[in-house]
Each structure stands twice: as C-alpha cells, then as structure tokens.
Amino acid sequence: MEENRIEIDRDLCTGCGLCETVCPTGTISIVEGKATVSAGGSILCGHCEAVCPQEAIRVTAIDEKMSRYETFAAEKQWLPPGNYNTSLLVQLMASCRSCRHFTDRAVERAVLEDLVKIGITAPSGTSCQFWTFTILPTRKAVTAFAGHVANFYSRLNATAEKTLLRSFLKLIGKGELDAYYRGYYRKVKEGLDEWHGSGKDRLFHGSTAAIVVGSKPGASCPAEDALLATQNILLAAYSMGLGSCLIGFAVVAMKRDPPVRRAIGIPAEEEVHAVIALGYPDEVYQRVSGRKRVTPRYFEG
Ligand SMILES: Cc1cc2nc3c(=O)[nH]c(=O)nc-3n(C[C@H](O)[C@H](O)[C@H](O)COP(=O)(O)O)c2cc1C
Incomplete structure (x- = not known):
C-alpha cells in the first residue's frame, strides 16, 4: 500500500499543494488542508519528497545511501x-x-x-x-x-x-x-x-x-x-x-x-x-x- 511507502508528517505539512501539483499519478492530494495519500498507483518517483518546502514527505522506497557517493561530495541542492x-x-x-x-x-x-x-x-x-x-x-x-x-x-x-x-x-x-x-x-x-x-x-x-x-x-x-x-x-x-x-x-x-x-x-x-x-x-x-x-x-x- 502506498500509505506505507509515502510517509507524510501532518504536523510539518502546511497544505501548500505543491506535492499534488507535481505528482504524476494523482496519488497525493490535499484533504482537509493536509497532503494525503488519497489514491493508489504511486510510482514512488519521489517528486513529492523533492518539492516539499517543509521536508514533510518521505518516500520510504528511496534509499538515501544511493545518493551518497564515496569518491566525491554531491550537493543535495536542486539545480534549476x-x-x-x-x-x-x-x-x-x-x-x-x-x-x-x-x-x-x-x-x-x-x-x-x-x-x-x-x-x-x-x-x-x-x-x-x-x-x-x-x-x-x-x-x-x-x-x-x-x-x-x-x-x-x-x-x-x-x-x-x-x-x-x-x-x-x-x-x-x-x-x-x-x-x-x-x-x-x-x-x-x-x-x-x-x-x-x-x-x-x-x-x-x-x-x-x-x-x-x-x-x-x-x-x-x-x-x-x-x-x-x-x-x-x-x-x-x-x-x-x-x-x-x-x-x-x-x-x-x-x-x-x-x-x-x-x-x-x-x-x-x-x-x-x-x-x-x-x-x-x-x-x-x-x-x-x-x-x-x-x-x-x-x-x-
Ligand atoms: C551499442 C554500441 C556498441 C558498441 N560496440 C563496440 C565494440 O564492441 N567495440 C568497440 O571498440 N567499440 C564499440 N562501440 C563504440 C563505437 O564504435 C563508437 O561509439 C563510435 O565509433 C563513435 O565513436 P565515439 O564513441 O568515440 O564518439 C559501440 C558503441 C555502441 C553505441
């Protein structure tokens, strides 16, 4: 179930809706002012996690270690x-x-x-x-x-x-x-x-x-x-x-x-x-x- 794989911290979420906008599968929507996993079919791409200004969303299938490199330092900052x-x-x-x-x-x-x-x-x-x-x-x-x-x-x-x-x-x-x-x-x-x-x-x-x-x-x-x-x-x-x-x-x-x-x-x-x-x-x-x-x-x- 997507609920288990996309964790949303409702205390941090401000309900800005950016996650809903970038989600390619319509999995996340704003319900009663908070980001909510409201539909199935997530492809676990992590756009919601990357766009959230509050760092309120985590896609648990994404392994942090895969973005940590041993031979050089990588910036986490997104490059526009x-x-x-x-x-x-x-x-x-x-x-x-x-x-x-x-x-x-x-x-x-x-x-x-x-x-x-x-x-x-x-x-x-x-x-x-x-x-x-x-x-x-x-x-x-x-x-x-x-x-x-x-x-x-x-x-x-x-x-x-x-x-x-x-x-x-x-x-x-x-x-x-x-x-x-x-x-x-x-x-x-x-x-x-x-x-x-x-x-x-x-x-x-x-x-x-x-x-x-x-x-x-x-x-x-x-x-x-x-x-x-x-x-x-x-x-x-x-x-x-x-x-x-x-x-x-x-x-x-x-x-x-x-x-x-x-x-x-x-x-x-x-x-x-x-x-x-x-x-x-x-x-x-x-x-x-x-x-x-x-x-x-x-x-x-
Ligand atoms: C799918 C593919 C298979 C290739 N197989 C070989 C190969 O078996 N041996 C080899 O020396 N070069 C191989 N090449 C390298 C090509 O010969 C080389 O990409 C092409 O001549 C253009 O040169 P460049 O890569 O130096 O720009 C292959 C390239 C591609 C894309």
Missing part, C-alpha cells in the same frame, strides 16, 4: 534549469570518446560503485528502476569474461565457415549467419587469432574494469532504462578521469548464449543491454571531432 555551464557540458560530451587504449592502473572499487549510483540518476519507464549492474572490478575478471565471449565467437565463426549451411539458411529467409560472415567473420577471426596467439585483447581493449548493465523482468522499457543509465556512467566516468568503451560484441554474446551471462553471475531471467569497458585512458586527443550531418524534420501541426 539553465543554471549550468552548457558550453562545458557539451565539451565534456564531445570529448568523451570511445577509449581503446588503457593503462594497467586498476579502477578503484569505490569509483565503480559510485558510477553505478550515478547511472541510476537516469530516468526509467514508470520509475520502475528494474536495472541491474554487474561490476567486473579487475583486469583478471575482464580477461576471464573475455575468454567466455571469445569462445562464443569461436563457435560462431566455426558455424559461419559452413558455406552450405549459410546458403541454406539464407534460402529459407534466415540470412543472419550470411550477413555475419560477410560483415564480421574476418575481423573476428583476426581478433581471435591474436587473443589465442599473443593474448592481445581486441575485445575489451585491455580495460581494467567493466560494468554490465542489464534489467530484471517486468520493466516497461528495459533497454531504454539501461541505456540511459549507461550514458550517465560514460559521461561521469570521463569526468572522473576514466576512459570507457561500449562493447557491443560482448552484449551479443550474452544475449545469444546464456552460459556467457551465467559465467559472470547474471541470473537467467535478466536481460543484458550494455557492457562498458572502463579504465584509465592511455590516449590523448588534440581536439573534439564532429558527427555526420543530421537534419531534423519539423512537424508544425
């Missing part, structure tokens, strides 16, 4: 729109490129845990927050995981080498294996040969940590939620001096081969949406580069 340096923000976003060269320096566990907490400041569909995070905190863990992913691609490449099978599957409308063969097979083979030969890690680029972002069943928008959290992590990591790279190859391996997920302790019912390689960067750029042209279209009504 416009009160920020856009130029610096855009410079950060454009400078945060995929990093494919890392030093051997380990990423502190406290930093990785803070990154997860920063990730979950992202929005989520109906505020369900059904995201999951699996931290690979060391180079050893990343290498072990890379081995499982490499095994998946070894098997996939062995299947893709079968010309007759590819042609048959294409003939019956299943052209994925053929498309993989033409698009990725050769590069993947090169990477696997290097991995098994010199131990060079083309998959994780030698990163010393990784975070796998997934979702629990039941989320309304699992992929969107996870990817929004992921982008937060990428930007925050950069601001902390880390480099990052999304590893789509590892996501595909985990989606297609449950044992690869299981190998790093992800339960069968969870989905995986992003794998973020992390580490201290060993590359320096001179300037930010741009993007291909995009032309927004307008709909004027």
Whole structure:
C-alpha cells in the first residue's frame, strides 16, 4: 500500500499543494488542508519528497545511501534549469570518446560503485528502476569474461565457415549467419587469432574494469532504462578521469548464449543491454571531432 511507502508528517505539512501539483499519478492530494495519500498507483518517483518546502514527505522506497557517493561530495541542492555551464557540458560530451587504449592502473572499487549510483540518476519507464549492474572490478575478471565471449565467437565463426549451411539458411529467409560472415567473420577471426596467439585483447581493449548493465523482468522499457543509465556512467566516468568503451560484441554474446551471462553471475531471467569497458585512458586527443550531418524534420501541426 502506498500509505506505507509515502510517509507524510501532518504536523510539518502546511497544505501548500505543491506535492499534488507535481505528482504524476494523482496519488497525493490535499484533504482537509493536509497532503494525503488519497489514491493508489504511486510510482514512488519521489517528486513529492523533492518539492516539499517543509521536508514533510518521505518516500520510504528511496534509499538515501544511493545518493551518497564515496569518491566525491554531491550537493543535495536542486539545480534549476539553465543554471549550468552548457558550453562545458557539451565539451565534456564531445570529448568523451570511445577509449581503446588503457593503462594497467586498476579502477578503484569505490569509483565503480559510485558510477553505478550515478547511472541510476537516469530516468526509467514508470520509475520502475528494474536495472541491474554487474561490476567486473579487475583486469583478471575482464580477461576471464573475455575468454567466455571469445569462445562464443569461436563457435560462431566455426558455424559461419559452413558455406552450405549459410546458403541454406539464407534460402529459407534466415540470412543472419550470411550477413555475419560477410560483415564480421574476418575481423573476428583476426581478433581471435591474436587473443589465442599473443593474448592481445581486441575485445575489451585491455580495460581494467567493466560494468554490465542489464534489467530484471517486468520493466516497461528495459533497454531504454539501461541505456540511459549507461550514458550517465560514460559521461561521469570521463569526468572522473576514466576512459570507457561500449562493447557491443560482448552484449551479443550474452544475449545469444546464456552460459556467457551465467559465467559472470547474471541470473537467467535478466536481460543484458550494455557492457562498458572502463579504465584509465592511455590516449590523448588534440581536439573534439564532429558527427555526420543530421537534419531534423519539423512537424508544425
Ligand atoms: C551499442 C554500441 C556498441 C558498441 N560496440 C563496440 C565494440 O564492441 N567495440 C568497440 O571498440 N567499440 C564499440 N562501440 C563504440 C563505437 O564504435 C563508437 O561509439 C563510435 O565509433 C563513435 O565513436 P565515439 O564513441 O568515440 O564518439 C559501440 C558503441 C555502441 C553505441
């Protein structure tokens, strides 16, 4: 029941109604001059708690500890729109490129845990927050995981080498294996040969940590939620001096081969949406580069 999860201190409440105004589900209303949980369906988003000038409302599902960071001080003060340096923000976003060269320096566990907490400041569909995070905190863990992913691609490449099978599957409308063969097979083979030969890690680029972002069943928008959290992590990591790279190859391996997920302790019912390689960067750029042209279209009504 929402009553148990939204606590209202009736002595502190002045009945100003701000909570009623911002509540997206119409759960709170002013009854006899006081904020009251008058309807069900709260998504426990915490807008009421954040807007109350009297600090009279508490959403008990919100864990204070998730907003306390170990490696930096975070202001609790809300920053109004416009009160920020856009130029610096855009410079950060454009400078945060995929990093494919890392030093051997380990990423502190406290930093990785803070990154997860920063990730979950992202929005989520109906505020369900059904995201999951699996931290690979060391180079050893990343290498072990890379081995499982490499095994998946070894098997996939062995299947893709079968010309007759590819042609048959294409003939019956299943052209994925053929498309993989033409698009990725050769590069993947090169990477696997290097991995098994010199131990060079083309998959994780030698990163010393990784975070796998997934979702629990039941989320309304699992992929969107996870990817929004992921982008937060990428930007925050950069601001902390880390480099990052999304590893789509590892996501595909985990989606297609449950044992690869299981190998790093992800339960069968969870989905995986992003794998973020992390580490201290060993590359320096001179300037930010741009993007291909995009032309927004307008709909004027
Ligand atoms: C969903 C996704 C999957 C990606 N997978 C890989 C990958 O497996 N390996 C890799 O080196 N880069 C990967 N990247 C990084 C892209 O190649 C990179 O974002 C793109 O080239 C643009 O460069 P930038 O990130 O430096 O701006 C991936 C990016 C995205 C968004």
